[in-house]
Amino acid sequence: MAMPVGAAAPVEATPSEAAPVEAAPVRRSMSRLIALSAGAGLGFAAVLGALVSLQLGAAGFDLRGGSAIEPAAAAAAVLRSTGAAARVEARAKAAAPVQAQAEAAAPLIDLDDRADATLDRSAVIPIPDGIITIPSSFSSADGAYDLVVHFHGINDVVQTGFERAGLNAVVMIINMGISSAAYETRFSIRSYLPVLLAKAQTALEARGLRDARLRRVALSAFSAGYAAVRGLLNQPGFADKVDAVLLLDGIHTGYMPIDHSLDMERLKPFGRFAELAADGKKLMSITHSEIIPVGDYAGTHESTDALLKLTGAQRSPSTGADAQAVYDLTGTSGEAKPRFAPLSEAHRGAFHVRGYPGTQKPDHVRHLTRMAETAVPDLVRHWAR
Secondary structure, eight states: OOOOOOOOOOOOOOOOOOOOOEEOOOOOOHHHHHHHHHHHTOOHHHHHHHHHHHHTSSOSSOOOTTOSOHHHHHHHHHHHHHOOSTTOOOOOOOOOOOOOOOOTTOOOOOGGGSTTTTOOOSEEEEETTEEEEOOTTOOOSSSEEEEEEEESSOHHHHHHHHHHHTOOSEEEEEOOOSOHHHHHHHHTSTTHHHHHHHHHHHHHHHHTOTTOEEEEEEEEEEGGGHHHHHHHHTOHHHHTTEEEEEEESOOOOBBOTTTOOBOGGGGHHHHHHHHHHHTTSSEEEEEEOOOOOSSSBOOHHHHHHHHHHHHTOOOEEOTTOOTTGGGSEESOTTTOEEOOOOSEEEEETTEEEEEOOOOSHHHHHHHHHTGGGTTHHHHHHHHHO
16 A cells, blocks of 8 residues: 655645536345346345446455455356346335434525525536535535545445435545555545545536535545545545544554554554544544455454544444344345344444444445445434534
8 A cells, every 4th residue: 555645735626627427327225136136046145246346346345366256256247148137126115314404593595596496416427536426315505515525335326325314415436446555545645635626516516506615524435445535534634624434344454563463553544533533523433344354454343443442432232233133134025135233332422333243245245235324324413413
């Protein structure tokens, strides 16, 4: 991974011309994946592996060479050749979103006078390395908007996650392959994200949001995308502007060569933010699995434990959790989806940690597909205050 650059403030970017639009991708759901597996004669885990293979390059997390990609690639080939019952409708019932509070103390505004009265949400906005999407839950009476920058994950799955949670924000999704090094290298460059933020501003203005102005920024990451968050938080000039961080089974560090202890230097950006969240000044929400990575670096559980120790937050068992229950399907055949209950939780101030069972790739991917039920509601509540 690249060494972080200095801590100078980000360079302001000049807004570019409005980006073209492209048709919004089709939503996928967990129930559709199950239906696909039945139609193609594949197991559930194989279909999840195939989905990641097709869209992210076989592995959702930062594995070294020799990771088991062949089964996922084979499953992807079967899905391509069969079409896999492509028109199966998703019927999985969405988790009840956390409702954002109404814009408090704001005077009643005629619908035609609202800043978002003519906002066009019909298609995603392509940007370098990603897209910008405007969820149906987004609203702005005066033009102010919050922005979530999410790193790593299939676009329509990420879109669906924020939509289901009812988040009142614009969402930018960035994908740069399966390597954490690519994310950290790019987002350690101080001028890169400001350029993207300028593009978001220009695009929203072109889409019809009157008096558009950025209010708050949250960084969200799944798997290898954590390295982009690390690179950005290592820039104090920008880190001060970040209001929230969500990490979905994505936080790692290496080991020291002498005693094999954790490399705390690489966790420092996360540690600083976690302490601010524990004091209630920021929001930080982490989910992790029990996966032990292939390679000489710490998994998400071990890395998160270091932040818990730093903040003084204490884990407690989660009621009703079962280490094996994640593999049991619940509901009718058309609505079946795996249970996803945490084994443990830790909360201090606005610092939240939830540990989930599972040591396989589907368990890892589930942190993305079930984000609307885990970390995103924390952000919805935080921004609704």
